Amino acid sequence: MLIADFTLLQIAVALASGFGAAFVRGLTGFGMAILLVPVLALALTPVEAVLVTNTVSLLLGLSEFRRLRQHAERSAWVIAGLVLLATLPGLAVLSATPAPLARLLIALVALSAFAAILLPSRPADLPGKATTALTGLSSGFLTGFAGMPGPPVVPYYVGRAIPRAMAKASMILIFTFASGAGLASGALLGELHWRQLALGAALLPIVLLGNWLGSLAFGRIADATWRIFVAVVLAAAAIAALIKLL
Known part of the structure; x- marks a missing residue:
């Protein structure tokens, strides 16, 4: 029996990409949306993919919420609040954008994350209020438009000399709020339907497995190796999405 009238090919793409994206998320603290949305957008509409x-x-983040609350940096709560404010405008723009153009822009968003991670490493000190506000607002807009809160958030944390466990928890906490904001915005705009919720829920078991395996690997690699892997993942996601589109 098919899930919510999606085809076998669409379900297969969702399962395979969901497992891979979840493994990367468990290892790096991000990557779920950056990897999953561009691939799903080739099999579903961009809005459905998001x-x-x-x-x-959201389901995955809620399962880890207690740990995230304990380890995240305080700035994550500020950024998460701003994400809630800016997500609806992003989804509204996505809904009005033709699908081919939206797919290209989503791929370019993934590419921008790779470019940002190449910037020089910064001290552990908290960035200024303006930088934090811009990170939250742009992350919220990209949550709505591309389902990708990561491009502004990843450089904010990974680019600073803070413990990687804190960076990972901070990013995932923000992404959990972003996912909830994305769904709420979709419902307000009339874009959210039960079939999307059903497919997302059906992916949860395979995503939990992938995330668990990635988390096991997270504790076994050196910090420098982890940061290199972050850059490689961002580059691979962006390049693969662009090749498939062009």
């Missing part, structure tokens, strides 16, 4: 990803990301 909302399915938001569904499974």
Whole structure:
């Protein structure tokens, strides 16, 4: 029996990409949306890809919420609040954008994250209020438009000399709020339907497995190796999405 009238090919793409994206998330603290949305957008509409990803990301984040609350940096709560404010405008723009153009822009968003991570490493000190505000607002807009809160958030934390466990928890906490904001915005705009929720929920078991395996690997690699892997993942996601589109 098919899930919510999605085809076998669409379900297979969602399962395979969901497992891979979840493994990377468990290892790096991000990557779920950056990897999953561009691939799903090739099999589903861009709006469906974003909302399915938001569904499974929210469920996964809620399963880890106690740990995230303990280890996240305080700035994560500020950024998460701003994400809630800026997500609805992003989804509204996505809904009005033709699908081919939206797919290209989503791929370019993934590419921008790779470019940002190449910037020089910064001290552990908290960035200024303006930088934090811009990070939160741009992350919220990209949550709505591309289902990708990561491009502004990853450089904010990974680019600073803070413990990687804190960076990972901070990013995932923000992404959990972003996923909830994305679903709420989809519902307000009439874009969220039960079939997207059903597919996202159906992906949860395979995503939990992938995330668990990635988390096991997280504790076994050196900090420098982890940061290199972050850059490689961002580059691979962006390049693969662009090749498939062009």
